[in-house]
Amino acid sequence: MSDETKKDSVSEDLARLFGVTPEELIRLFDLSEEQLMELDEVEFRARTRERCHHTMEIPTYESAYFNTPLPADQTATIEKMLRVWDKRGFSHDLVEYRFATTILGFAKKRIAGEPVDLSAYEPKRLTPDEQAAFDCVLYERRSIRQWNLKRHVDDALIDKVLKAGLWGPHGCNLQSVRYMVIREDAEPGLFEGSDVPGGPIHIVVMQDKRCYQANPLMPEFNILLDCGAATQNIVLAVHAYGLGGCWLTFSDVMRERFVRHFSIPDHFNVVTYVDIGWPDQSPCPIWRCEVEEAVVYRSSGRPQK
Numbered sequence: 001m002s003d004e005t006k007k008d009s010v011s012e013d014l015a016r017l018f019g020v021t022p023e024e025l026i027r028l029f030d031l032s033e034e035q036l037m038e039l040d041e042v043e044f045r046a047r048t049r050e051r052c053h054h055t056m057e058i059p060t061y062e063s064a065y066f067n068t069p070l071p072a073d074q075t076a077t078i079e080k081m082l083r084v085w086d087k088r089g090f091s092h093d094l095v096e097y098r099f100a101t102t103i104l105g106f107a108k109k110r111i112a113g114e115p116v117d118l119s120a121y122e123p124k125r126l127t128p129d130e131q132a133a134f135d136c137v138l139y140e141r142r143s144i145r146q147w148n149l150k151r152h153v154d155d156a157l158i159d160k161v162l163k164a165g166l167w168g169p170h171g172c173n174l175q176s177v178r179y180m181v182i183r184e185d186a187e188p189g190l191f192e193g194s195d196v197p198g199g200p201i202h203i204v205v206m207q208d209k210r211c212y213q214a215n216p217l218m219p220e221f222n223i224l225l226d227c228g229a230a231t232q233n234i235v236l237a238v239h240a241y242g243l244g245g246c247w248l249t250f251s252d253v254m255r256e257r258f259v260r261h262f263s264i265p266d267h268f269n270v271v272t273y274v275d276i277g278w279p280d281q282s283p284c285p286i287w288r289c290e291v292e293e294a295v296v297y298r299s300s301g302r303p304q305k
């Protein structure tokens, strides 16, 4: 199969998967330089992440792993984005530029038929002690609803927790998660209505909807899951770093009050929040149902329920 024919069949498969025509797929994703110049900056950066991920990162790794050829124009989309990046005067220090140029280096090697050495990126395998520490984080985390309000939590520690959230997986690498960090003593009463008295620090997890314009075909479920994945990392990191936290719920009334108080612009979805602080209780962990009960079907040809 020629490179062109192979690419056509890939876009036809993709179009079929999302229920659109191949022409519509091109219209939605393959923007001209002029259109890219006009895009809102947040959307443009999200598009750079998304295009890098789908048009270069995945095919390049596939080519490197299976030692299959990579078409010469596989990098065209991202090279166009990087040209526009420069025309718009964005910094080369921004993460998507650094990532895209790294993957571009790999892709060019594959196009030239050279191997790509990814050994430097091989994840470190955990030792048995490290695996035990991971189990400890996973199974000893529990929701903490009372905190030692006299003990200050430094911004540096909060930032470690926020960073853990950003390292959660994101649909299409859109990276839409944004935070607001509220100290109760500095801005009291904003979370009134919560069913727990409230921690000294509230981490509000939001999404920048402009990132989702970069993939108009993103299934709606993914949108909330991005925030869920970040928040899960947050509660694990809180426990791992010795803090205590509870994932909490905005009622509609609380969310509206919060949005109004900060005049949060429409492009942010205020999704959820976590209260954190130094723990002042040690509740019994809530036992989980057994794996057998959770698995309603297992592909052994023998349905379990």
Ligand SMILES: Cc1cc2nc3c(=O)[nH]c(=O)nc-3n(C[C@H](O)[C@H](O)[C@H](O)COP(=O)(O)O)c2cc1C
Residues within 6 Å of the ligand: 141, 142, 143, 144, 145, 195, 196, 246, 247, 248, 249, 285, 286
């Ligand atoms: C989406 C979500 C919303 C939650 N909302 C609340 C809440 O409003 N109030 C609360 O006390 N706990 C809330 N929790 C915490 C759960 O009650 C808690 O995770 C669950 O009971 C399991 O306990 P554990 O976290 O100690 O393992 C929430 C958890 C999630 C994932």
